Amino acid sequence: MMKGLIFVFAMILVLGSCKETTKNLMPGISGKINQVLIIADKNLWDGNVGDTIKAFFGQEQDGLPQAEPVFDVLNLPEMYFDKNMKGHRNVLQVVISPSIDSAYVQYVDSPWAKTQKYIKIAAPDKKTFFKLFDENKLTILGTYAKAERDRLVAIYKKTADSHIFNLFKNKYDILLYCPTGYYVNKDTTNFVWMSSETTKNSKGIIFFTEKYEHESQFNNVIILDRVNEELQKYIPGPRKDSYMALDLEVPYTAVQYQYNGHYAILFRGLWTVVNDFMAGPYELNVVLDQEHQRVIYMMGYVYYPNEEKRDMMKQVDAVLNTMVLDFKDKKEVKK
Numbered sequence: 001m002m003k004g005l006i007f008v009f010a011m012i013l014v015l016g017s018c019k020e021t022t023k024n025l026m027p028g029i030s031g032k033i034n035q036v037l038i039i040a041d042k043n044l045w046d047g048n049v050g051d052t053i054k055a056f057f058g059q060e061q062d063g064l065p066q067a068e069p070v071f072d073v074l075n076l077p078e079m080y081f082d083k084n085m086k087g088h089r090n091v092l093q094v095v096i097s098p099s100i101d102s103a104y105v106q107y108v109d110s111p112w113a114k115t116q117k118y119i120k121i122a123a124p125d126k127k128t129f130f131k132l133f134d135e136n137k138l139t140i141l142g143t144y145a146k147a148e149r150d151r152l153v154a155i156y157k158k159t160a161d162s163h164i165f166n167l168f169k170n171k172y173d174i175l176l177y178c179p180t181g182y183y184v185n186k187d188t189t190n191f192v193w194m195s196s197e198t199t200k201n202s203k204g205i206i207f208f209t210e211k212y213e214h215e216s217q218f219n220n221v222i223i224l225d226r227v228n229e230e231l232q233k234y235i236p237g238p239r240k241d242s243y244m245a246l247d248l249e250v251p252y253t254a255v256q257y258q259y260n261g262h263y264a265i266l267f268r269g270l271w272t273v274v275n276d277f278m279a280g281p282y283e284l285n286v287v288l289d290q291e292h293q294r295v296i297y298m299m300g301y302v303y304y305p306n307e308e309k310r311d312m313m314k315q316v317d318a319v320l321n322t323m324v325l326d327f328k329d330k331k332e333v334k335k
Helices: 002-024 048-057 126-158 162-172 220-234 310-320
Strands: 035-039 072-076 090-096 104-109 117-123 183-187 191-197 202-211 243-246 253-259 262-274 279-289 294-303
Touching: 035 048, 048 072, 048 090, 048 126, 090 126, 104 126, 117 126, 126 310, 162 183, 162 191, 162 202, 191 220, 202 220, 202 310, 220 243, 220 262, 220 279, 220 294, 279 310, 294 310
Parallel strands: 035 072, 035 090, 090 117
Antiparallel strands: 104 117, 183 191, 191 202, 202 294, 243 262, 253 262, 262 279, 279 294
């Protein structure tokens, strides 16, 4: 009896190990970042089904100075969806056929490649498809968006700059996985400015904290004014009397949410340089750290004049979302 139990337990371990090994042997994903491969036959893609999908993924990304889609889409008929294309990072397959008895939406992780997201919508007719798509489109979009962020975060955790990592861990009791290529421009008592610069563009991260004393500190107007105080003080522009500022004369978005269990507000909008012509998009996370009774301001920005900025902002967004406040409990360390 005991030998039988040992054998069964050993087989479970072997099968589990084989499954993990198979997953590790899977190829990496293909396709451009922030792109969704739509598997749908031409008659669907060229009609109102395709128009609906293109309009949804083609909606404007918040917080950019020019119109850019949330996701790019690429269509491929099912007959061409072979092994050369099955490794695409984000796949949405649409099947509409009277042979389908019950409509469904299927979500599958990594069916053909590591970190891949595959979603299938099956319906017996177009009317049912439109209803199903409308009910699930935000979840579908969120699945692809989170997958893109998670892929970047995983890369940044492996390529984190050790100097920046140790600065935040030792001085601020925070883990921040800022990838190699970023450099610290300013490190004062309670303010850090880092950036990654090329001859054509710039990405930056701005961080500061203040003591939490009252809920009014999470008023939108107060937050933006507070950030502008710090930007004027610490980030000069290229000309005399010029400095960085959030542009309060243009629309911005502000969404309350939970950042890893902590109350937070996410802002997206445009920044400018007072007395100069520089400008670009920003993303600002304002997080309540109750354990340390402080408010954390973490802002990312992009400067890339006359060029598309969506993908660079996604990279900055991923850096902001590597921040870990409760790492002592999680025992998370830099490897």
